[in-house]
Structures are given as C-alpha cells and as structure tokens.
Amino acid sequence: MNVSRSQLIALVAVLALVAGGIVAWRVTGDDPPEAATQEILTATIGRQTLTDELTVSGVLRREELQKVNSPFDGRVSQVGVEDGDQVSPGDVLLSLDGRPAVAANGSFSFYRRLDVGSDGPDVLQLERILQDGGYDPGTVDRLYTEATRAALREWQIDYGYGGATPEPVETIVVALRSSNGYTVGGRDTAAVKIGPSVPSRVGGSDVTTVGTGASLVPMQTPPITAIGVQDTELTIDEGATIDIVLTADPAPATDMQVSLGFAGTATGGDQTAIDDPNVDVDYRNDPLENTPVVWPAGAATLTLSLETFTDDVDEIDEEWTITITPEQPVGAGINYDVAPLNSLTVTITDTTPDVVPKLSVSLERGADEVVEGGNAVYTIKSDILIDHALEVSYSLAGSATEIDDYAEQDPSPVFTFPAGTTQTSLAIATIQDEGIEADESLTLTLTDTDDPDNDYTLDETSISATIVIDDDDQPEITLSGGGTVGEGGSIAIRVAASEPPSSDVSVDYSISGTASMGSDYEVLTGTVNLPAGKRSVDIIIDTIDDDVVFVPSDMIIATWPARVGTVFVDEGQTVQLGQELLTLTEPEFTIKLFANPTDRSELAVGQVVTVEIEAGNQTSEGFISQLDDVATISQSGGESYEGIIDVVDGLTAVDGANVSIDVVLDERIDALVVPRAAVSQDGSGDEVVRIVDPETLVVTPTPIVTGLQDGAFTEIVEGLTGGEVVIVDVTGGQ
Numbered sequence: 001m002n003v004s005r006s007q008l009i010a011l012v013a014v015l016a017l018v019a020g021g022i023v024a025w026r027v028t029g030d031d032p033p034e035a036a037t038q039e040i041l042t043a044t045i046g047r048q049t050l051t052d053e054l055t056v057s058g059v060l061r062r063e064e065l066q067k068v069n070s071p072f073d074g075r076v077s078q079v080g081v082e083d084g085d086q087v088s089p090g091d092v093l094l095s096l097d098g099r100p101a102v103a104a105n106g107s108f109s110f111y112r113r114l115d116v117g118s119d120g121p122d123v124l125q126l127e128r129i130l131q132d133g134g135y136d137p138g139t140v141d142r143l144y145t146e147a148t149r150a151a152l153r154e155w156q157i158d159y160g161y162g163g164a165t166p167e168p169v170e171t172i173v174v175a176l177r178s179s180n181g182y183t184v185g186g187r188d189t190a191a192v193k194i195g196p197s198v199p200s201r202v203g204g205s206d207v208t209t210v211g212t213g214a215s216l217v218p219m220q221t222p223p224i225t226a227i228g229v230q231d232t233e234l235t236i237d238e239g240a241t242i243d244i245v246l247t248a249d250p251a252p253a254t255d256m257q258v259s260l261g262f263a264g265t266a267t268g269g270d271q272t273a274i275d276d277p278n279v280d281v282d283y284r285n286d287p288l289e290n291t292p293v294v295w296p297a298g299a300a301t302l303t304l305s306l307e308t309f310t311d312d313v314d315e316i317d318e319e320w321t322i323t324i325t326p327e328q329p330v331g332a333g334i335n336y337d338v339a340p341l342n343s344l345t346v347t348i349t350d351t352t353p354d355v356v357p358k359l360s361v362s363l364e365r366g367a368d369e370v371v372e373g374g375n376a377v378y379t380i381k382s383d384i385l386i387d388h389a390l391e392v393s394y395s396l397a398g399s400a401t402e403i404d405d406y407a408e409q410d411p412s413p414v415f416t417f418p419a420g421t422t423q424t425s426l427a428i429a430t431i432q433d434e435g436i437e438a439d440e441s442l443t444l445t446l447t448d449t450d451d452p453d454n455d456y457t458l459d460e461t462s463i464s465a466t467i468v469i470d471d472d473d474q475p476e477i478t479l480s481g482g483g484t485v486g487e488g489g490s491i492a493i494r495v496a497a498s499e500p501p502s503s504d505v506s507v508d509y510s511i512s513g514t515a516s517m518g519s520d521y522e523v524l525t526g527t528v529n530l531p532a533g534k535r536s537v538d539i540i541i542d543t544i545d546d547d548v549v550f551v552p553s554d555m556i557i558a559t560w561p562a563r564v565g566t567v568f569v570d571e572g573q574t575v576q577l578g579q580e581l582l583t584l585t586e587p588e589f590t591i592k593l594f595a596n597p598t599d600r601s602e603l604a605v606g607q608v609v610t611v612e613i614e615a616g617n618q619t620s621e622g623f624i625s626q627l628d629d630v631a632t633i634s635q636s637g638g639e640s641y642e643g644i645i646d647v648v649d650g651l652t653a654v655d656g657a658n659v660s661i662d663v664v665l666d667e668r669i670d671a672l673v674v675p676r677a678a679v680s681q682d683g684s685g686d687e688v689v690r691i692v693d694p695e696t697l698v699v700t701p702t703p704i705v706t707g708l709q710d711g712a713f714t715e716i717v718e719g720l721t722g723g724e725v726v727i728v729d730v731t732g733g734q
Contacts, residue, residue, distance in 0.1 A: 228339025488545030
C-alpha cells in the first residue's frame with residue numbers, strides 16, 4: 001500500500017506501548033470529497049523481557065524432617081529435649097551409653113563408624129563441621145587423618161565424651177637382635193608406655209545438660225596442672241643470661257615442686273667446675289638440675305634466669321635442652337602433668353673468632369687393617385675445634401686398585417669434615433672378591449684446596465695414612481629412650497653405635513608388649529638403617545589414638561534449627577538397634593506444589609517461581625528444588641505430581657494454607673518484540689510484517705522468524721534489527 005504525502009491530512013497519536021509507539025495514521029483522499037477515511041495503526045520495533053508462565057496450586061506444610069533411630073543396642077543415659085523444643089546447631093538432644101548426640105548442620109546423616117584411614121564424603125562432612133566449630137582438622141578433604149582425629153578429640157573433650165573403649169596403660173618393648181655387621185651391647189631393650197588421650201569422666205558418670213535443648217556442660221574433677229614451656233626455641237650468645245618462662249595450665253591451687261632436666265651438646269657444671277680453668281662449662285646446672293623449682297600457688301607462669309659462660313675455644317654453636325620432667329620428689333605436694341610443649345632448646349652461639357684449622361690424617365688403634373668388603377677408616381684430625389663443615393680434598397694410592405679393590409671415587413674426591421669436632425672419620429668401602437691375592441695397601445693423602453669457603457692448612461708431617469686390606473671392625477649397638485606417651489603421640493627409641501660405622505648397618509630388633517601393632521601403634525618393620533658415619537638413629541613409634549572414634553549417633557544431621565516432634569524414650573531406658581528415639585520437624589513451612597501430568601511435563605528442578613498466598617497479600621520469589629517423577633494416585637484415580645518450592649522471603653500463614661505458584665517456563669531477556677497483531681502470513685504460509693518507511697510511506701512486506709509469545713507481544717528471532725515501523729492494523733476505507 002502506497003500513501004502519497006498529499007493524502008496525509010492528520011496524524012494523531014492514540015496509543016503507546018512498551019514495544020514502541022503504536023500510532024494511528026488517519027488518511028483521507030483529496031478527491032473525490034466523499035472518499036472514506038482510513039486509520040493505519042503502526043508500532044516501532046523495540047525490546048523488552050518476555051516470559052512464558054504456568055500457574056499451579058500449592059500448600060504450606062511443616063514437614064517431618066527425619067526420624068532419629070538408635071545406631072546400636074544400649075541405654076539412654078540422658079534426654080535433653082522435650083516435644084516441641086526448637087533445637088539449634090551444637091545442642092545436645094540425648095546421650096546413648098554416655099555419648100552425647102549433638103545437632104550439626106550437614107547434607108546427609110552419618111551412616112558408619114569413622115577412624116583414621118576412612119575415606120569418603122562423610123569424612124568431608126565431618127571435617128567441615130569440626131572446622132566450622134573452631135576445631136582444626138588440617139586439610140578439609142575426604143580422608144580421615146590423625147589431624148582429623150586430633151580435632152575430633154578436642155570436640156569430644158568439650159562435649160564431655162570419655163574414651164570410646166577405655167583401656168589400661170599398654171606397653172611396647174623394643175629389643176635388639178643379633179645380626180652380621182654389629183655386636184649387641186648391654187642395653188639391648190627399651191620400653192614405651194601408652195596412656196589415655198581423652199580424659200575419663202569421674203566414676204564413669206554421664207554428663208548432663210542445663211535447661212531444655214541446651215548444650216552439654218561437662219562435669220569433671222578439677223584438672224591436674226600441666227607444666228610446660230612458653231618458647232620451644234631460643235638463641236643467645238655464650239656468656240649471656242637468659243630468662244625462660246615456664247607455664248602452668250591451670251595455675252596450681254597450692255605451692256608445688258617442679259623438676260627440670262638438662263641435656264644437649266652444651267656442657268653444664270656447678271660452681272666447682274666453673275672455677276676450674278681446665279673444665280669447659282657452657283652453662284650453670286646447679287642447683288636447678290638437682291633441686292626442684294618451687295612453683296607458687298596461683299601463678300600461671302614462672303620465669304627462671306639461667307647463665308652461660310664464655311670460653312676461648314673456636315667451636316660450633318651448641319644446644320642446651322631444658323625439659324620439664326615428670327618425676328615427683330618426695331613431699332612435692334600436688335602432682336602435675338607434663339604439657340605437650342615441655343622442652344626448650346637454647347642455641348648457645350659461639351663468639352670466639354674463627355681460626356684456620358690444620359688438618360692431619362692418622363689411623364686409630366686396630367684400624368690399620370680391614371677385611372675385604374669392609375670399610376677402610378681414616379681418622380682426620382684438626383688442631384682446633386671447627387665451627388663449620390669443611391669440604392676436604394684427598395687422593396688414594398697404593399697397591400689396591402680402584403673398582404677392583406675399593407669403591408670408585410670421584411675424579412677430585414672430597415669429604416665433609418663436620419662442624420663441632422676436632423676429628424672425624426673417612427670410610428672407603430673395600431670390595432670383596434673371590435681371587436687369591438696378597439694383602440694390598442690403600443694410602444689416603446690429604447690435599448690442598450683453592451676454595452676460600454673451605455679454608456684449611458695441612459700438617460706436612462702427617463698428611464698420609466696407609467691401611468692394609470685384610471681385616472674389619474664392627475660397632476656395638478645399644479638402645480636408649482622410651483618413656484610414657486599419650487595415645488596419638490609419638491616417641492623415639494634411639495639406636496646408638498659405640499663408633500660411627502664405616503658403611504650402612506642394618507640393625508634388627510624385635511617388638512613385644514601388651515600393645516598391638518597396627519591398632520595401638522603404627523606398623524614397625526623390625527629393621528632400621530644406621531647410616532655410615534652416624535653414631536645413632538631413631539626408631540619413631542607413632543601411637544594410634546584408638547580411644548577417639550566417631551560413631552553415627554555423635555552428630556545428628558539436619559537443617560538446623562529444627563523442632564522436636566515426638567520423643568519416644570526416657571532416661572535409663574534400654575533400646576535396641578534401629579529403635580526410633582525421636583522425630584524432628586522443620587521449624588519453617590515447606591511449600592508443596594501439585595501438578596497434573598500435563599503440567600508436570602513442563603516443570604523442572606531449578607525453574608524460577610513466584611509464590612502468592614491466596615488468603616493474604618503475601619508473595620515471594622523462589623525456585624523448584626524437588627520434583628517427583630512418580631505420580632501420587634488419589635482414591636478417585638486421579639494422578640498428581642508433587643514438588644518442593646524454596647522461597648527467598650518467609651511466608652506467614654497457618655499449616656495447610658493454599659498458595660498459587662506461577663512457574664517461569666521460559667524467559668527472554670531484552671528480546672526484540674513486535675505486537676502480535678502485526679504478524680501475518682503471506683501466500684506461502686510464512687510469517688511476515690509490513691514495514692512502513694516514515695519518509696516515503698512505502699509499505700514493504702518482510703519475512704520474519706518468531707519465538708516466544710507473551711500476551712500481546714511476539715519475539716522476533718530473525719528478520720528485524722529494531723527501530724523499524726510496522727503496520728499493526730488498518731481500519732476504515734473502501
């Protein structure tokens with residue numbers, strides 16, 4: 001349809017809509033005068049949001065959350081809630097055989113016993129609950145580790161749990177076994193005692209709660225004071241006085257005596273030794289090491305001033321270890337425990353200026369011969385105590401040949417002269433062969449170095465030593481260490497050699513005692529390697545805290561807070577596995593939707609909804625969180641599918657109130673739209689719109705592809721770009 005400008009008599013805007021202004025063009029002809037008037041309705045293409053909605057019915061319900069059943073046969077030792085109580089996270093509902101059942105937020109109920117080595121989503125949930133409660137389980141993942149157990153231990157202590165399976169003190173006995181390569185000395189055994197890790201309740205009585213639904217308040221005897229150290233590492237220059245701070249948790253109620261033990265590479269002495277110029281004393285050990293310290297009542301800390309002494313020896317930094325000892329002197333008064341942080345290592349820094357050492361090589365008595373396959377051991381000496389490790393060069397010569405008679409050496413061989421000593425040993429491994437041959441010699445010669453970081457000189461009178469390869473020497477091995485350790489802790493048994501072996505020695509030992517390997521402590525191999533040149537190596541015993549376990553009833557998982565529906569048991573009642581203890585209901589209303597099969601086919605979890613209470617002016621946005629896949633059949637044979645709606649805002653009503661739910665099935669944000677009346681079909685059945693050129697008034701039919709329909713508007717998917725003027729309707733005329 002073409003309209004000339006001369007025909008346009010008046011242009012009147014009669015309506016405007018979101019999609020663009022809809023305008024009525026009133027057109028009359030110039031002649032003949034009786035020509036009829038036409039009104040052309042147009043609209044400008046624009047954008048808006050379109051939605052496709054479905055309305056279904058619903059109802060507000062307060063649903064039963066879950067049933068709490070007994071996980072084992074036992075006795076209900078405490079009930080802390082009543083019907084209708086509201087329970088929050090951390091509240092104790094009841095106790096079974098003395099184990100509190102604590103409310104905790106989570107995704108699913110615990111279903112098995114958990115201990116170190118357990119792996120799965122339930123472990124991850126437990127670690128998240130512990131971390132949220134302020135108990136550090138280490139890395140929060142699916143694996144139950146000793147860190148998880150440590151966090152659970154603290155949680156159980158706070159809630160008054162006793163040990164899961166109270167045990168007597170157990171023992172581990174380590175004994176050396178004879179083998180090739182060493183001899184066994186007189187001290188061939190060491191023992192370890194494993195004590196409890198979780199405090200026992202007084203008389204085995206159950207803990208109680210205070211008030212309805214309140215958190216558990218442990219009832220325990222006053223704890224024994226634990227004596228420890230504030231710092232575990234300190235450094236001072238020799239000759240300085242150091243203040244160490246001891247801690248008491250809790251502060252003792254009466255005066256008590258505490259014993260200290262000194263050890264380390266530093267040497268202690270009394271006033272007599274200090275006054276003797278021929279005795280090297282690094283610190284005063286009298287009277288503190290021999291006389292208990294008196295700890296005043298009510299004091300949480302105690303500061304001791306300890307003095308060290310200077311000397312003119314160029315030596316390495318030395319360590320002075322100060323340890324709280326568990327022994328109690330006669331008449332000490334109240335006993336005390338040793339705290340986890342109970343040992344302080346003080347590094348005494350040497351202040352004597354460095355001097356260049358002069359090195360020589362010699363042989364110890366009996367070391368001038370070695371049997372093939374043994375180590376040829378040379379003693380390297382320094383005229384002064386060396387305060388840092390030196391890399392010393394050497395060469396090998398003699399009738400023995402490399403590879404055939406002794407181990408292959410580097411092209412420019414060196415060895416490390418360790419710090420803190422005036423002599424060390426260099427072991428050259430000889431090789432066992434099957435040939436018959438004369439004794440062979442192996443001569444080691446010290447050589448100069450050009451490395452300023454390894455500065456030393458050589459004693460030209462003794463820079464070489466020769467060993468005949470025909471004999472060997474074996475170290476004597478003894479044991480030391482042991483003591484008492486709490487379950488879950490670690491303790492060391494030291495394997496010591498009378499002399500550093502020239503090659504690695506495999507030391508065999510046996511294990512006995514009342515403790516069981518694998519359940520009370522980690523598996524030990526029965527063999528430990530003593531490296532060449534080392535005087536000792538430790539056997540680390542890692543105990544297993546089997547006193548702390550997690551059972552499913554320890555934490556009751558739900559979406560808390562929740563209300564107690566019905567409590568079915570009383571205190572003192574005996575229950576069986578699976579017996580119902582109580583029920584929980586949601587504290588808030590649940591919105592249920594109901595849909596017929598046709599509507600259900602268009603619904604999906606996650607769809608956005610608007611919920612309106614029919615009896616009241618309340619609305620809230622939300623989404624579909626659950627949908628049944630199986631229909632509920634009514635007595636009349638009708639099918640209905642149910643679902644759950646989660647809303648943003650709380651709705652206030654009575655249980656059973658009806659709601660209307662508008663479900664957004666589809667949505668187009670900022671869609672290009674046209675009035676539905678502007679869309680028509682051409683002769684081929686394709687959809688078109690008629691575009692009017694505002695300048696020329698030329699009308700052009702344009703093919704389009706439509707999408708979502710929303711009321712009076714249609715989405716344009718293809719064919720238009722926006723801003724076009726389209727004809728909506730033409731009325732009047734001939």
